[in-house]
Amino acid sequence: MRLFGTKWFMRYARRENIDGNSLHDAIHRAERGLLDADLGGGIIKQRVARTGQGRSGGFRVLVAYRSGDRAVFLYGFSKSERDNIEEAELETLREIGAAWLEAEERQIEHAIKEGILKEVRP
Numbered sequence: 001m002r003l004f005g006t007k008w009f010m011r012y013a014r015r016e017n018i019d020g021n022s023l024h025d026a027i028h029r030a031e032r033g034l035l036d037a038d039l040g041g042g043i044i045k046q047r048v049a050r051t052g053q054g055r056s057g058g059f060r061v062l063v064a065y066r067s068g069d070r071a072v073f074l075y076g077f078s079k080s081e082r083d084n085i086e087e088a089e090l091e092t093l094r095e096i097g098a099a100w101l102e103a104e105e106r107q108i109e110h111a112i113k114e115g116i117l118k119e120v121r122p
Contacts, residue, residue: 001027001031005117006074007116010120016078020122023073024122026063030044041098043093044063045060048076050078059078062074069101
């Protein structure tokens with residue numbers, strides 16, 4: 001299972017001190033069937049802990065997810081920033097997520113080389 005983050009998401013994670021271990025933990029939970037929400041179209045919402053705190057007061061991350069294959073972190077927000085995302089935003093994320101989940105390995109490697117995606121390390 002490979003984990004990636006978009007350029008926007010990785011910048012957000014760095015700014016909010018969300019580490020790779022927290023992101024890996026979110027996907028490990030998903031792999032065990034523990035989803036916070038299945039938003040359809042390959043997009044899931046998982047909670048990620050704020051450094052030194054629990055998940056409930058932390059961040060919500062939206063991930064393009066295909067079990068056993070690939071996860072691409074697309075968007076994140078704290079509960080204090082907003083309750084949820086709008087339907088139009090979700091539809092856009094579904095389109096972007098579907099493209100990343102369907103991308104061939106050479107396309108993924110090119111995106112990494114260009115800085116569009118970054119592999120998430122624990």
